[in-house]
Amino acid sequence: MTFRARELTVRYPGSDRPALDCVDLVVPEASFYAVLGPNGSGKSTLMRALLGAVKPETGTVRIADRPLADWDRRALARHVGGVPQMESMPFPVSVRDLVAMGRYPHLGALGAERPDDRTAVTHALEHCEVSHLAERDVQTLSGGELQRVRIARALAQQPRALALDEPTASLDIRHEMAILQLLRGAADEGMTVLLITHHLDLAARFADRILLLDRGRVVAEGPPEEVYDAATLEAVYRWPVDVRVDPTTRSPRVIPLAGPVNRSVAPRDGHPPEPRP
Numbered sequence: 001m002t003f004r005a006r007e008l009t010v011r012y013p014g015s016d017r018p019a020l021d022c023v024d025l026v027v028p029e030a031s032f033y034a035v036l037g038p039n040g041s042g043k044s045t046l047m048r049a050l051l052g053a054v055k056p057e058t059g060t061v062r063i064a065d066r067p068l069a070d071w072d073r074r075a076l077a078r079h080v081g082g083v084p085q086m087e088s089m090p091f092p093v094s095v096r097d098l099v100a101m102g103r104y105p106h107l108g109a110l111g112a113e114r115p116d117d118r119t120a121v122t123h124a125l126e127h128c129e130v131s132h133l134a135e136r137d138v139q140t141l142s143g144g145e146l147q148r149v150r151i152a153r154a155l156a157q158q159p160r161a162l163a164l165d166e167p168t169a170s171l172d173i174r175h176e177m178a179i180l181q182l183l184r185g186a187a188d189e190g191m192t193v194l195l196i197t198h199h200l201d202l203a204a205r206f207a208d209r210i211l212l213l214d215r216g217r218v219v220a221e222g223p224p225e226e227v228y229d230a231a232t233l234e235a236v237y238r239w240p241v242d243v244r245v246d247p248t249t250r251s252p253r254v255i256p257l258a259g260p261v262n263r264s265v266a267p268r269d270g271h272p273p274e275p276r277p
């Protein structure tokens with residue numbers, strides 16, 4: 001499934017500047033597409049606009065060549081999944097039941113689970129290595145465990161396109177790599193994966209294409225080797241960097257250099273901090 005946006009502009013109520021400013025993008029079918037950019041550059045807003053969660057001021061979104069507005073909400077939920085950056089868990093619910101919610105758009109009129117639904121839930125729990133937590137209340141999970149459960153819910157949905165907003169932000173190295181490999185494999189098998197991340201090196205390693213946003217605008221778009229230009233990244237992130245090809249992964253690696261600010265937390269009048277007791 002392809003995501004297409006044309007001249008997409010989103011402005012939040014009361015805001016003097018748009019969060020997204022005339023953004024064009026094409027996320028090709030069966031690709032792994034990463035969206036990068038500094039804090040507040042519009043990445044989450046782009047994901048919300050592509051999934052119909054915020055209404056653009058101007059511009060259009062098409063999913064699988066059909067305007068977003070023409071999609072039946074239930075059909076859209078069957079085909080397109082999303083893992084938002086944050087989500088509160090206000091009610092006690094077991095991990096298995098939360099992951100099973102990913103099956104809702106597929107259930108029949110009576111809402112009864114079929115063997116296919118149970119298999120999808122079991123596989124999703126396994127893929128995200130949370131089967132051992134299946135009976136736990138989600139409110140008792142650690143940050144990384146909950147993150148993996150939320151990804152499992154999206155996988156249980158078996159969408160044809162999946163958008164994820166910083167899904168590995170609280171994961172350790174093993175689980176982060178496992179999830180990225182899983183998403184890469186899903187893209188190779190036909191799923192369209194849209195990933196928002198701050199991990200420049202991992203994005204370069206796993207993604208086919210990168211969209212770089214700054215202050216709501218597209219600064220660069222293309223394969224990682226093209227987008228990862230040191231001068232461009234320095235200008236966007238306002239921090240000096242070096243870009244090298246990693247000899248092991250053969251993908252670009254961004255090395256943040258010593259920066260111009262925040263070198264010390266000592267008081268500005270020159271007095272050293274009080275000694276600790």
Ligand SMILES: Nc1ncnc2c1ncn2[C@@H]1O[C@H](COP(=O)(O)OP(=O)(O)OP(=O)(O)O)[C@@H](O)[C@H]1O
Pocket residue numbers: 012013015019037038039040041042043044045046085
């Ligand atoms: N609901 C909202 N109401 C008003 N302004 C908002 C709202 N959501 C986001 N914004 C603003 O829109 C801009 C883009 O926010 P967005 O969350 O899309 O950035 P982001 O690139 O995902 O940032 P981060 O890397 O910090 O998650 C920011 O200036 C933000 O403060």
